Amino acid sequence: xxxxxxxxxxxxxxxxxxxxxxxxxxxxxxxxxxxxxxxxxxxxxxxxxxxxxxxxxxxxxxxxxxxxxxxxxxxxxxxxxxxxxxxxxxxxxxxxxxxxxxxxxxxxxxxxxxxxxxxxxxxxxxxxxxxxxxxxxxxxxxxxxxxxxxxxxxxxxxxxxxxxxxxxxxxxxxx
Amino acid sequence: xxxxxxxxxxxxxxxxxxxxxxxxxxxxxxxxxxxxxxxxxxxxxxxxxxxxxxxxxxxxxxxxxxxxxxxxxxxxxxxxxxxxxxxxxxxxxxxxxxxxxxxxxxxxxxxxxxxxxxxxxxxxxxxxxxxxxxxxxxxxxxxxxxxxxxxxxxxxxxxxxxxxxxxxxxxxxxxxxxxxxxxxxxxxxxxxxxxxxxxxxxxxxxxxxxxxxxxxxxxxxxxxxxxxxxxxxxxxxxxxxxxxxxxxxxxxxxxxxxxxxxxxxxxxxxxxxxxxxxxxxxxxxxxxxxxxxxxxxxxxxxxxxxxxxxxxxxxxxxxxxxxxxxxxxxxxxxxxxxxxxxxxxxxxxxxxxxxxxxxxxxxxxxxxxxxxxxxxxxxxxxxxxxxxxxxxxxxxxxxxxxxxxxxxxxxxxxxxxxxxxxxxxxxxxxxxxxxxxxxxxxxxxxxxxxxxxxxxxxxxxxxxxxxxxxxxxxxxxxxxxxxxxxxxxxxxxxxxxxxxxxxxxxxxxxxxxxxxxxxxxxxxxxxxxxxxxxxxxxxxxxxxxxxxxxxxxxxxxxxxxxxxxxxxxxxxxxxxxxxxxxxxxxxxxxxxxxxxxxxxxxxxxxxxxxxxxxxxxxxxxxxxxxxxxxxxxxxxxxxxxxxxxxxxxxxxxxxxxxxxxxxx
Amino acid sequence: xxxxxxxxxxxxxxxxxxxxxxxxxxxxxxxxxxxxxxxxxxxxxxxxxxxxxxxxxxxxxxxxxxxxxxxxxxxxxxxxxxxxxxxxxxxxxxxxxxxxxxxxxxxxxxxxxxxxxxxxxxxxxxxxxxxxxxxxxxxxxxxxxxxxxxxxx
Numbered sequence: 001x002x003x004x005x006x007x008x009x010x011x012x013x014x015x016x017x018x019x020x021x022x023x024x025x026x027x028x029x030x031x032x033x034x035x036x037x038x039x040x041x042x043x044x045x046x047x048x049x050x051x052x053x054x055x056x057x058x059x060x061x062x063x064x065x066x067x068x069x070x071x072x073x074x075x076x077x078x079x080x081x082x083x084x085x086x087x088x089x090x091x092x093x094x095x096x097x098x099x100x101x102x103x104x105x106x107x108x109x110x111x112x113x114x115x116x117x118x119x120x121x122x123x124x125x126x127x128x129x130x131x132x133x134x135x136x137x138x139x140x141x142x143x144x145x146x147x148x149x150x151x152x153x154x155x156x157x158x159x160x161x162x163x164x165x166x167x168x169x170x171x172x173x174x175x
Numbered sequence: 176x177x178x179x180x181x182x183x184x185x186x187x188x189x190x191x192x193x194x195x196x197x198x199x200x201x202x203x204x205x206x207x208x209x210x211x212x213x214x215x216x217x218x219x220x221x222x223x224x225x226x227x228x229x230x231x232x233x234x235x236x237x238x239x240x241x242x243x244x245x246x247x248x249x250x251x252x253x254x255x256x257x258x259x260x261x262x263x264x265x266x267x268x269x270x271x272x273x274x275x276x277x278x279x280x281x282x283x284x285x286x287x288x289x290x291x292x293x294x295x296x297x298x299x300x301x302x303x304x305x306x307x308x309x310x311x312x313x314x315x316x317x318x319x320x321x322x323x324x325x326x327x328x329x330x331x332x333x334x335x336x337x338x339x340x341x342x343x344x345x346x347x348x349x350x351x352x353x354x355x356x357x358x359x360x361x362x363x364x365x366x367x368x369x370x371x372x373x374x375x376x377x378x379x380x381x382x383x384x385x386x387x388x389x390x391x392x393x394x395x396x397x398x399x400x401x402x403x404x405x406x407x408x409x410x411x412x413x414x415x416x417x418x419x420x421x422x423x424x425x426x427x428x429x430x431x432x433x434x435x436x437x438x439x440x441x442x443x444x445x446x447x448x449x450x451x452x453x454x455x456x457x458x459x460x461x462x463x464x465x466x467x468x469x470x471x472x473x474x475x476x477x478x479x480x481x482x483x484x485x486x487x488x489x490x491x492x493x494x495x496x497x498x499x500x501x502x503x504x505x506x507x508x509x510x511x512x513x514x515x516x517x518x519x520x521x522x523x524x525x526x527x528x529x530x531x532x533x534x535x536x537x538x539x540x541x542x543x544x545x546x547x548x549x550x551x552x553x554x555x556x557x558x559x560x561x562x563x564x565x566x567x568x569x570x571x572x573x574x575x576x577x578x579x580x581x582x583x584x585x586x587x588x589x590x591x592x593x594x595x596x597x598x599x600x601x602x603x604x605x606x607x608x609x610x611x612x613x614x615x616x617x618x619x620x621x622x623x624x625x626x627x628x629x630x631x632x633x634x635x636x637x638x639x640x641x642x643x644x645x646x647x648x649x650x651x652x653x654x655x656x657x658x659x660x661x662x663x664x665x666x667x668x669x670x671x672x673x674x675x676x677x678x679x680x681x682x683x684x685x686x687x688x689x690x691x692x693x694x695x696x697x698x699x700x701x702x703x704x705x706x707x708x709x710x711x712x713x714x715x716x717x718x719x720x721x722x723x724x725x726x727x728x729x730x731x732x733x734x735x736x737x738x739x740x741x742x743x744x745x746x747x748x749x750x751x752x753x754x755x756x757x758x759x760x761x762x763x764x765x766x767x768x769x770x771x772x773x774x775x776x777x778x779x780x781x782x783x784x785x786x787x788x789x790x791x792x793x794x795x796x797x798x799x800x801x802x803x804x805x806x807x808x809x810x811x812x813x814x815x816x817x818x819x820x821x822x823x824x825x826x827x828x829x830x831x832x833x834x835x836x837x838x839x
Numbered sequence: 840x841x842x843x844x845x846x847x848x849x850x851x852x853x854x855x856x857x858x859x860x861x862x863x864x865x866x867x868x869x870x871x872x873x874x875x876x877x878x879x880x881x882x883x884x885x886x887x888x889x890x891x892x893x894x895x896x897x898x899x900x901x902x903x904x905x906x907x908x909x910x911x912x913x914x915x916x917x918x919x920x921x922x923x924x925x926x927x928x929x930x931x932x933x934x935x936x937x938x939x940x941x942x943x944x945x946x947x948x949x950x951x952x953x954x955x956x957x958x959x960x961x962x963x964x965x966x967x968x969x970x971x972x973x974x975x976x977x978x979x980x981x982x983x984x985x986x987x988x989x990x991x992x
Contacts, residue, residue, distance in 0.1 A: 004508050007452060007856055008501035011459075015494050017545065021472040022486045029882065031928040069596040099895070125899045130926040136881040154458060302858050403990075404931075410891045417886050476885045519961050527961075531953035539946035546933075546942045555938045559880050561931025568946045619908075695862040696868070702859040713859070 007164035029093065030131050031151040038065070038140065038148045039130035042156050046097055046105055046119035053094070053120045062172045064093045064165075065140040066156075068115070068126060069100045070108035072136040085161065086115030091169045098128050098136050113163035141165060143172045178243050179233025183324040186222035189312040190277075191217050195305030200299035203371065211298035215286045221308065222283040224614055226360050229276045232321055236549045242328030245269055245321045250335035250454055251752050253723035261345045267479040268321035274347065274465075275311050277356045278304070285385075286359060287727040292381060294684030299367030300360075307359055310492045317417045318484050324452040334723070351423060353394030353463040357389025358426055360460035361433060365451040366500055369507040379440035380455070384811045390430040391807035397423050406762050411693070411771055413796065416565040419477035421544045422464030429457035432533040439523050443515040443588060446527065448508040453530075455504060459497040459535075467807030470593035472548060492705050494789055498739050525583040532576040539568045577681070580674060581638030585645070590822045600647070603637035620690060629687025637676040639671055669810025673803045680799030686792035693789075695775075698783040707789030709741075709770060710734045715775075716783065724750045726759070729783065731772050733763065745774045745785075822826060868908045875904060875917060878931050888931065 020032060034037075040140065042054040068075040086093055095116035097105045100123065109119070122128055131140065141150040150168055195217035201208025232245075236259045241247040249265040250364040264273040282304050289297045315321065315436045323648065368374045405413040414420065430544040433453040440450045467473055471481025543560045550556055581603065582596055611630035615621040646667075647659045696704045700715040712731040726748040733740045743761035750757065760773035768791045775784030863869035876890035880899045887899055889904075889973050900921070907917045933939045 004448075004505040007455075007793050008505055010499065011497055012544070013503055015490065015498070016489055017549055018470075018472060019495075022470060022483055022490065023187075024472075024551050026472065026474045026551070026988075028545070029926060029928050032923060116537045124897075126903070129899060129903055129924060134925070146366065203849045242942045357933070371858075414892070415886070474886050476887070478885065516965060517961075519958065528954075531957050532950070535950040535953050538949045542942060542945045542949075546939075550938055557928045558927060558939065559928050559931050560933055560942065561878075563878055563932035564942070567932075568943075572946060572950060625896055666862060695885075696859040697858070698859040701846050703855045726889065 004154065005111050011113070016037060017168065025144045028153055029132075030153075031148070033132055034151055037149060038142045038146050039128040040128070041120065041122075041127045041130070043096075043120040043127065046095075046102065046109075049102075049121075052091075053118050058142070059146050060144055062091055062141070062143055062169055064091055065131075065142060066093055067096045067098045067122075067131070067133050067136050067138045069098045069136050071100065072156055074155040075137045076112065078157070080139055081114070081161060082115040082157055083113045084158075090116045090134060090166060091173075095123050096127065097121050098124075099123060099125045139165075143173060144175060177231050178240070178324070180320040181235075181705070182230040182320070183517075184228040184231065185312060185316060189223050189316060191221045191224065192305050192308040192312055195472070196302055196309050197305075198302075198563055199305075200302035200370065203295040203298045203302070205236075206295070210292065210469075211294055213302035217305065218279075218286040221305075224229070224293045225272075225276050225279040227637060227737040228451070229272060231261075232272060233589065234261055234268065235322075236263055236688050238803045239332075240328075241330070241332050242325055243321075244323045244325040246505050247325050247329040247332045249335050250332040251751070251777055252721065254332075254335055254340070255722050257345060258335055258340050261339070264348045265335050265339055265344070267485070268319045270313070270348065270352075270479070271311060271319055272321050274352055274356060275308065275315065277349070277352045278308055278311065278359065280353075281356055281360055285363075286402040288794045289765060291322045294366055295377075296373075296381075300363040303363040304359060307363075307383075307496065307607040310496065314485075314488055314492065314673065315555050318488055319484070331752075334750070337409065337724070337748070337750040337753060337755050337757045340568075340723075340750075341403070341407055343399065347396065347399040347403055350392055350399055354389055354391075354393025354396045354430075355423075355426060355464065357392055358430060358454075358457040358461050359385040360389060361430075363501070366456035366503065369503050372510070373463060374451065374507075374511045376441055376444040379437045379447070379450060379547050379693070380448075380815075381442075383434070383441060384816045385432065386433055386454070387807045387811050388552075390427070391804040391811075392805070393423075393427045393430055394800050394804040397427055398797045398804075402797045404748045405793075406760060411773075411790070412761075413793070414562075415476075416476045416540075416543070416562050417477065418473040418544050419464070420462075421540050422467050425540055426457050426460040426464065428533050428540070429453060430539040431701040432530045432537070433457055435526050435533075436530050439526050443517065443523055445515055445517065445523060446670075448504075448511050449527075451508060451532070451781065452504060453534075455500045459500070462489075462493050462496065465489060466592075484705050493614065493705055501818065515589070517588070520586075520593050521591045522583055522588045523536060525579050525586055527577055529579045529583065529606070532579070534574055536569060536572040539572060540565065542573055543568070545586055554617075574627070574631065577635065577677070579632045581679065584642050584670065584674075585638065599641060600638060603634065603641050605639050607633035609629075615689065616688065625685055625689035628681055628689070632678040632681040635674055637679075639674060643671065664815075666810045666813040666814055666815075669765070669806045669808070669813070672809055673806025676799045676802030676806055679795050679802055683795030683797075683799055684794045687790050687796070691788065691793075694787045695763070695780060696785050696787065697782055698785045699780060702788055704785070706787050707768070709789065711772065711787060713783075713785070715781065719746070721748070722751065724748045724757075727774070727777070729761075729785075731761065731773050733770060736770075741770070743770070743772050745772045746776075747774045764794055766789060766794065865909075868905065871908050871914075872901065872904055875914060876901060879904075879921065880931055882925060882929060884958050 038055060039054050042052055045051045045053050064085075082093060084094050085091070093115050094119070097119055100121075102121065105121075107118070109116075120127075125133075132140075135153070137155055139152040139156055141152075143149050149172060150165065152165070156165075195214060198210045199214035202208070202213070206296040229601070232243075234240075234730050235243045235246050236250055237256065237748075239246070239250065239252050239259070241250075245260075245266065249262045250259050254812050258768070262269070264270040278516055281724070282301060285297075286306065287299060292300075361382055361720050364385065368378045397420075402412045406414075433450065433456075436450045436453055437448060439445050442449050466486070468475070469479050469481065470475060470486030470489060471478065471483070474488065475697065534645070542704065543564050546560050557603075582600065585599060586596060607630050610633045611626045612621075614629055615625045646663060647656065692707050694706050696702060698704060698713040700713060702713055704711045704713075710733070712732040712734070714732060716727045716729045719726045719728040726746040727745045730745050731743040731745070733743060741763045743763055745761035748757045748759055750756070758773050760771055763770040768789060771788035771790060774785060779785055861869075866954055873890055877888050879889040879900075881887045881889050881892035881894055881900075883894050883896050884892045903920075904917055907920065913919075916928070922934075927934055927936075933942055935943065
């Protein structure tokens with residue numbers, strides 16, 4: 001009797017996994033960079049192409065790095081959240097204009113508002129690859145030592161901001 | 176109005192299915208003939224109702240009724256009629272209706288071709304199939320209704336995905352579903368046998384033709400999917416071990432194992448419990464495939480639009496059907512008797528070793544397909560499992576199975592002698608080895624894998640020759656070779672043909688992987704490229720307007736040794752509605768090689784980036800599959816089945832049946 | 840007429856068509872790229888290799904790999920570069936790790952288990968076969984049936 005129940009036993013295990021699988025998203029890719037030093041970059045600024053913004057300049061503060069583009073639909077969805085966050089002044093947001101055209105980007109910000117302290121321009125997308133970006137928008141929380149602490153894949157939402165990001169930011173700011 | 180008729184037809188079909196699922200099985204348990212007799216008319220009624228629903232949906236597509244949500248989502252006013260009809264199964268809801276329709280076809284077939292079965296058996300078989308159809312109809316009517324209305328109606332539809340606007344779309348899904356759903360018949364036979372408690376060689380004999388026919392359809396369906404990907408996707412590949420491809424391959428492996436296991440059970444009455452388990456496994460894998468494609472649990476090119484509600488429904492259905500069957504198996508199988516005995520070295524032993532290998536291969540494919548999900552569920556990270564894994568693991572498992580394919584048919588039933596077999600086969604092995612080493616060496620490129628592939632293919636062929644020779648010499652038919660060939664049963668010739676198909680398949684895979692050539696060139700008008708002795712002349716491109724697309728069509732004249740071989744017209748199409756660009760490769764098929772040209776991107780000055788392939792023997796891959804399926808068809812047309820269908824077995828009283836002891 | 844022949848001899852390309860050049864600037868590097876790219880996953884596609892995808896990110900990643908090949912980085916280094924940014928997900932050949940041991944060893948464990956199971960099952964049924972003994976009356980009946988069978992034509 002025992003060995004005839006083995007197929008059923010194995011089946012139940014598989015069904016259990018499949019049931020858990022229904023709650024997961026197979027296309028979402030968590031970042032291996034969380035807990036590691038944020039890749040260095042030194043890029044021209046969007047509003048002032050003559051000047052350069054480097055990741056090293058931003059050490060000593062907790063900050064958000066938001067990858068966005070004017071051609072990205074999800075960025076439009078999350079933009080009000082970013083503007084609201086910028087107005088609250090809780091944490092500085094720096095933008096990374098990913099594979100975009102300068103005119104389009106400037107126009108987009110003019111129309112929808114500019115929550116960014118400075119916007120860096122990553123036209124070829126190389127910095128994106130260094131950060132393991134595979135779509136926009138993506139947002140990183142980086143601490144005072146320049147270590148990535150959290151990655152948000154997809155548009156930021158108020159609830160994620162409230163439950164995950166802001167508490168983390170507050171904790172990091174205390175360090 | 177028509178879509179509502181279709182909808183009501185499905186509701187009625189559900190009612191009939193409930194009746195069909197419950198009454199005959201209950202009737203068989205209490206030996207009530209009139210309850211059991213409900214099965215046949217119920218199955219036929221269900222067929223008519225589902226046919227009606229199917230035709231209603233087809234009508235909605237043909238008449239471009241965009242007030243039906245499903246039609247608006249998958250069709251378009253510019254879509255040609257044959258693709259509008261194929262769009263019936265272009266997305267989730269409609270493909271379920273196709274599944275249900277094909278299930279009803281198999282049910283009605285069983286109701287017609289089962290007159291030789293005992294009454295209780297047939298009642299149970301149709302009853303189980305009825306229960307399965309209850310699940311699918313309920314699924315459709317609750318969360319996947321193809322007749323849902325779109326109010327107000329759309330002005331025009333969103334069009335069928337351009338990738339699917341192809342003749343392959345018309346044939347591949349129906350063929351594949353015939354296979355998937357066909358295994359439900361073998362499954363129903365197994366459950367009916369477990370319910371009834373009579374599991375003997377007769378059960379295997381009845382079940383075999385149904386299993387074989389389902390297997391034939393499955394072979395053709397999977398082969399068509401592969402061939403279609405080859406010429407449609409534009410990158411020259413034909414198998415990617417994608418989760419959905421695996422979902423169709425696993426039932427095929429189980430079906431193959433089942434066919435061979437049923438041969439043992441039929442001939443020698445042995446391993447009945449194992450055959451039953453395989454039958455349950457084959458259909459379970461079909462259902463699992465349905466789940467994987469529609470639940471969003473795995474990423475795949477083939478996946479339908481996903482919805483967690485649907486995934487949950489299928490999972491619960493799966494759990495109930497398969498879980499229930501496996502519990503029934505655990506309960507009833509131990510009581511099943513043993514059948515004739517045999518030594519480990521015997522034809523039975525080899526058939527079962529073949530089974531172990533096939534099931535291990537199946538398990539590996541399942542493991543690889545689900546492993547990313549396992550790790551993700553346990554929060555152990557995200558990985559990908561792709562062709563490098565499957566290729567590495569599948570080959571070592573299949574190689575011994577192919578070797579056994581050569582030895583098995585020559586081994587005696589009950590007890591065989593390994594040294595004697597070795598002596599009979601030494602010539603075959605020698606010839607295979609020599610050919611396997613000589614051919615690639617002569618063609619100028621030798622790798623161990625090429626030789627292994629050719630060794631396996633020639634091993635199959637030479638052992639068939641040895642076996643055939645021995646049987647023809649021993650056969651008693653008078654009048655020379657013709658008579659002796661006629662004496663050998665069709666089932667034997669079916670096996671020979673199917674195994675030759677496998678050899679042809681292996682030749683195709685080996686030669687393509689070993690000797691294919693590729694070139695990526697930048698071609699200006701008037702330039703040529705040479706590949707594999709063929710010279711491709713680029714004569715430029717011109718614009719071409721199709722019914723719902725506009726294309727840049729290139730002209731390539733192909734010559735060899737100065738003589739014209741063919742002209743090829745690859746296209747780069749832009750479909751208006753979804754604004755999608757498609758590469759239509761031009762393929763010049765041939766017995767010995769395929770030539771494959773696909774346009775890349777337009778460059779400055781009217782030049783194009785072009786990809787050229789020379790693929791030797793690639794059509795043998797699908798040719799081999801077709802030969803395999805023909806072998807199956809030949810085997811099913813064997814005398815004993817044709818006679819059985821015509822003869823109506825005298826109805827054995829139910830009491831006498833159950834009193835018969837199960838040890839045969 | 841002679842000058843026409845001289846012209847033809849001096850410019851043989853007039854007589855034959857041009858042979859199209861390879862698309863890639865460096866065919867060897869391209870071949871290495873292809874060998875790597877068929878084992879790498881396009882991260883934004885529904886299950887396609889980096890070699891076959893037309894997605895913008897795939898093109899960017901191919902460009903990166905090409906540059907790394909030009910810098911003479913080894914295959915291992917290129918793979919490590921991508922894995923450190925995107926995780927093991929980007930590899931179609933799962934790496935040998937503690938978590939993937941079952942994956943790689945599993946098929947052969949299955950085979951072993953199946954083979955052992957088969958041998959045990961066959962041994963068990965052989966024992967059961969030999970355990971069945973016939974009674975005196977049954978033995979006589981068997982002899983009688985066999986002799987009847989032998990007499991049938």
